[in-house]
Amino acid sequence: xxxxxxxxxxxxxxxxxxxxxxxxxxxxxxxxxxxxxxxxxxxxxxxxxxxxxxxxxxxxxxxxxxxxxxxxxxxxxxxxxxxxxxxxxxxxxxxxxxxxxxxxxxxxxx
Amino acid sequence: xxxxxxxxxxxxxxxxxxxxxxxxxxxxxxxxxxxxxxxxxxxxxxxxxxxxxxxxxxxxxxxxxxxxxxxxxxxxxxxxxxxxxxxxxxxxxxxxxxxxxxxxxxxxxxxxxxxx
Numbered sequence: 632x633x634x635x636x637x638x639x640x641x642x643x644x645x646x647x648x649x650x651x652x653x654x655x656x657x658x659x660x661x662x663x664x665x666x667x668x669x670x671x672x673x674x675x676x677x678x679x680x681x682x683x684x685x686x687x688x689x690x691x692x693x694x695x696x697x698x699x700x701x702x703x704x705x706x707x708x709x710x711x712x713x714x715x716x717x718x719x720x721x722x723x724x725x726x727x728x729x730x731x732x733x734x735x736x737x738x739x740x741x
Numbered sequence: 742x743x744x745x746x747x748x749x750x751x752x753x754x755x756x757x758x759x760x761x762x763x764x765x766x767x768x769x770x771x772x773x774x775x776x777x778x779x780x781x782x783x784x785x786x787x788x789x790x791x792x793x794x795x796x797x798x799x800x801x802x803x804x805x806x807x808x809x810x811x812x813x814x815x816x817x818x819x820x821x822x823x824x825x826x827x828x829x830x831x832x833x834x835x836x837x838x839x840x841x842x843x844x845x846x847x848x849x850x851x852x853x854x855x856x857x
Contacts, residue, residue, distance in 0.1 A: 665846065674747075674834050674848040675785070720784060727773055727838065729846060731784045 633658040635723050637732025644711050645740050652735045654721035655703040661723040664697060664704045669718045669734075670717075678719075679706070711739045744768050745837050747849040754825055755857055762820045762852045764835030770815035771837035775846070776808070779832040791818060825856040 634657040644650045656664075662683035667675035681688045681695045681704065688695050692711075695703040704723075708715055716739045721732040745766040754760050764774065773792055777785040789810050791797035797810035809821040818837075822829055834851040838844050 663844075667848070672851070672853070674745075674851040677845065677847060680845065722818065724846075727844075728787065729775075729836075733784050 633661055633723055633725055633728075633730035635721060635730045635732045637721050637735060639735060640733065641736045641738070643738045643740060646711060646713060647656070648711055650706075650708040650711050650715070650737055650739075652706045652719055652721065652737075653703060653725075654705070654732050655701075656723040656730075657702065657725070659699075659702065659730050661725045663724040664694075664724050664725075666695060667720045667722065669678050669720065674726070675720060708737075711737075711740050715739050715740050745847050745849040747833065747835055747852050749852060750850060751853045751855075753855045753857065756826055757824055759821055759823045760825055760854060762822075762833055762835075762854075764818045764820070764849050766816045766837055766839070769837075769839035771818075771839060772815075772844075773836045773838045774812055774816075774818040775836040776820050776847075777834045777836060777839075779834060779851075781832075785834065788820075796824060822854065825854070830854055830856045834856070 637654045639672035668678045669675045677695050679695050681697050692709045694707045718734045720734050722729045746765045748763045776788045786795050788803045789797040789799045791812040793812050793815050799805045812818045832851050835849045
């Protein structure tokens, strides 16, 4: 099955700086790669996603890049704010099943 | 965007009892529903996948007789934890695929189950 690895497990950044989270996947048939933000005690919230026919996608301060050849994708958050502090999960989907990374705890220092 | 609700948000029960968790689509018809469980500081683990009117497909290691899933309509799925034990205490989250949104997957707010 699909195996998704996510790094780093924790990330502390100064407010205003950028945060980058990287994921790799194993199954070349995966074609959809969403990113979720999860705050304590809440369900995951979709923040951005990218499909296999696209290399990059941006939504305001958030961007995602995908390298299908290398089987890796990354989340970039610019101008971080305290409300960006949360756990972020990457995922890869083949057919209808999402496989998740282990998560990255992001802390934005004021 | 799509909205998925879950009820209850928290439940505490005694060991041996059964608990039902509801998952509803509020503004779309879900073609496929998923149930996940998440232990503290861990990632989401898929338990089962279901489509309306058909039996759920369980992941390896998930007991189908213990975790009963009913997907009676395009807007409602239920997960019943039968004969719950303390090791079943976890955060249960449903997720749905909205066909009109191009199969984007949205998650509910989760249900915290504590079995005493």
